[in-house]
Amino acid sequence: MHVPITATPPTNSIQRWPGTGLRGQRLGPSDARSHHRSLVLQALYRVQGLSRADLSRDLGLSPVTVSGVVSDLVDDGLVVELGTRPTSRPGKPATVLDVNRDGHNIIGLDLSGARSFLGVLTNLDGSVLHRVEQDIAGADGNEAIVAAEMLLAQLIMRAQRPVIGVGVGSPGIVDDDGVVRSAPNLGWRDVPLRARLADVSGLPIAVANDANAATVGEFTFGAGQPDMILVRIDRGVGSGVMIDGRIMNGARHSAGEIGHVVSGADDGELCVCGNRGCLERWLAIPRIEAHLAEPEAQRDDILREAGDRLGTVLAPIVSALNLSEVVLAGPAGYVSGPLLAAARSALCDRTLTDTHGHMQFRMTELGHDLVVLGAVVLVLRGRLGVT
C-alpha cells in the first residue's frame, strides 16, 4: 500500500541548539534532487501539456537534470508520458508529460463537523472518488478517535491505487508532531492523532488544524492567493493565515485563533471564555441563529452587525500583513450576503486604500468539502511538495 515517494521538501534531521533556539538543517546532494522533484511535480501539476524541454526552460534546470528527475518520477509511477505534441514548427516534436493523476490515491479526513466526520478518497487531482460520512453524535474522547480510525479504515479498503498519504483537518490546536493539544469539542487533550492513525494504517499521516487545512485547500483548489486569511464561520470562528504560500502556525501552534478577540468597545455578551464581546458572540452560527430567533429580530441588521465586527477585527491583521485576500467560509445563507458586505465595508473603512485597494474579499467556492480537500492538499504538500 505504501509506495516509497521521496519527493518531500528538503527537510533532513533537525537539531536543536543547546540553550538557544537555533536550528541546523543539513543539506545534501539528495536534498537538491528531491527539491527538483518537487519543482517538476509542481510545474506538471499546475500547468498542462509541458514537455521536458519546457520544464528545463521554465524551471531553469538543465535538460539532463530534468530528464533524470522525470525518469525517476516515471519509474515511481507519478508521471506519465502522454505522447508527442503536434507542432507546426521545425524540430523534433516534444513529448508531453503529465502527473499520473489516477495512479495514486489520497485520503482526506475532516473531523471538524458538529455531528459527523467526513472522509474522502481522491486521486492526485483532488477529484473525489469516494466519500464517507460517519455519524459521531455525542462521541468524544477515545470514542471519537476510534471513529476517525474506522473512517480511515473504510476509505483505505476502497482504494484501488496506492495511497500516498492521509491528511486530517482536526478542530483544536495541533502541534508539529500531529498531536492535538486541545480540542474541547471532541474532549481531546494531547491526543497523538498522527501516531494513532499511522499505527492503524501504516500510511504517512499529515494533521493540521481545520481552518489551516481549509486555507491550503482554498489556495490549491480554489482561487486563493498566496497572501490571504481564510475565516471559517461555523459553530465557532477560526481562521487560517497564509503568507507567501505558507501557513502560519504561530509560536504556540495557535495562530488563526481569532474567535475570542474582543471586537468593539461596548461590552457585549459574556462569552464562555470569560470575556465580554468576543467575536464569536456575534459571528458563530449558533449565536446568529439565536439572535434571529428573537422577537422582532431584523435579519439584515443582525448579519450586518456580525459582519461589521468581523471587519473590525480583520482590519489590523490585513494591514499588518498586507494580505491580498480575505476569504470567508461558512453557511452561505448567513455568510454570503449582508454579513460579507458589511465585513468588507468595515475593513475598507478602517484601513488605507493602499492596503485594501488591491484586496479581494469573497466567499470560498468550495462549499462543504473545503476542509476535507484541504486535508488532501496537506498530503500533496507533504509528500510531493506540490502546493
Next chain:
Amino acid sequence: MHVPITATPPTNSIQRWPGTGLRGQRLGPSDARSHHRSLVLQALYRVQGLSRADLSRDLGLSPVTVSGVVSDLVDDGLVVELGTRPTSRPGKPATVLDVNRDGHNIIGLDLSGARSFLGVLTNLDGSVLHRVEQDIAGADGNEAIVAAEMLLAQLIMRAQRPVIGVGVGSPGIVDDDGVVRSAPNLGWRDVPLRARLADVSGLPIAVANDANAATVGEFTFGAGQPDMILVRIDRGVGSGVMIDGRIMNGARHSAGEIGHVVSGADDGELCVCGNRGCLERWLAIPRIEAHLAEPEAQRDDILREAGDRLGTVLAPIVSALNLSEVVLAGPAGYVSGPLLAAARSALCDRTLTDTHGHMQFRMTELGHDLVVLGAVVLVLRGRLGVT
C-alpha cells in the same frame, strides 16, 4: 574594499512561471556548501567557544564537512582559531573557533530621522566603531539621496577593514529590489536606493523599511524572540512583523503599516489619510505632544488612552499570528510608562489567556540605535546568513 564572501543563503536564480506566480529555485551542490557556511557562521556568532567537533555534533554535519567549511571561512578571514581549550577530560584538546569579529566592518544607515540621517561603522559584532549624524533639515527628493550618499562616503573612508556590506533602514515602502516605492516624508517615489548607493560605493547594499530593520535589530541585538511585532512610535506609527525569525513584507511590500488602522468605534479626529480615528492620531509623538499641551490636559490619561488604542489594534494581530512578543520603540518618556501599561492591559483584556499568557510586552533596550543596528543586521543576514 569588496571581499568575495559567498556565504549567502541558498538563493540562486529565481525564475518566474509563465502566467502563474510559481517560482522555481534551482539547488546545486554549491548551495549546500553556502548553506553550511551560514550554519557554521550562525553557530559561531551566537555561541562562544565552539570547536570543529562541537559544530559537527550540534549542527549534525559530518566532521569532514565542518573542517572543510571552517577552512574556507578561515581563508576568507571570517573565522579565526583562538587556541586550544583547556580540559580535564582525556583526548586531544579542542581548538576553539570564533568569528573574526574585528576582521571586517559593516556600515548601517538610518534614514528615518526627522531632522538627520544617522550612520555607523561597526565590526561584525555590531560594536559601533564610528558614528556620523548628518543634518538634513528640509532636504528632500534628490537632495536627500545625495545626503545619504555623502553619509555613506564618510563612513567608507573611516573603515579600517574590508566592508562586507551596507544596510539601510529607510522610511516608506521598500520593495525587494531596494527601490523605495514611496516615502512621503522625504518626498521619494520609486527611488532606486540600492542601485544608487551601490553605484557610488561598489559595495553590496541591503535596503529595508525602517521598522523592519528595527525588528531584525531587536531580534539579533536585543532580547527579541522569533515571533514578534515591534511597534515604532515616532513622527508616525509603524511596525515590523517577524514570524519564525523572518520579516514579513506583505503582498505589496506594505506589511507592518498599522499607523492608519482605525482604532475604536468613536469617530475621532480627522487624519491626513482622510479617515477618522487612525491609530496615529492618538499615538504619534506630535499628536501626544499636542494633546499634552492642551489646557487641563491629564498626562497619564492621555498616555493611557493612546496605549489603549494601540492594544486594541494589536489584539487581533497577536491572536491571528500567535506572537510571543510585542516590543515598543520610541521616546521612553512618553512610551514606557502608562502608555505601555495601558497597551498591555488592553491587549490582555481583548485576547484569550492562551494567547497572551506566554507573551512578553516590553520596551526595546536598544534606544536610538535600534534602526541603525537593524540595518547592520540586514548585512549580517544577507551576506553571512547570520541572524
Next chain:
DNA sequence: TCACATTAGTTCAGCTCCTAAACAAACTAA
C-alpha cells in the same frame, strides 16, 4: 613508565548530483 582509552581533526575512496558540451533523433522548409 607505558599501554590504552578518549577525543579532535584529517585523509582517502566512493557516491550522488550537478554542469557543459557533444551527440542522436525527428521534424520542417527550401
Next chain:
DNA sequence: TTAGTTTGTTTAGGAGCTGAACTAATGTGA
C-alpha cells in the same frame, strides 16, 4: 536531398557529501 531547428540523451568532469581509516594529543591506570 540538405540545411536548420528543436528535443532529448550520452559522456566527461567537478563539487560536495559520507563512511571508514588514520593521525594527533591528551588523561587514566596498572
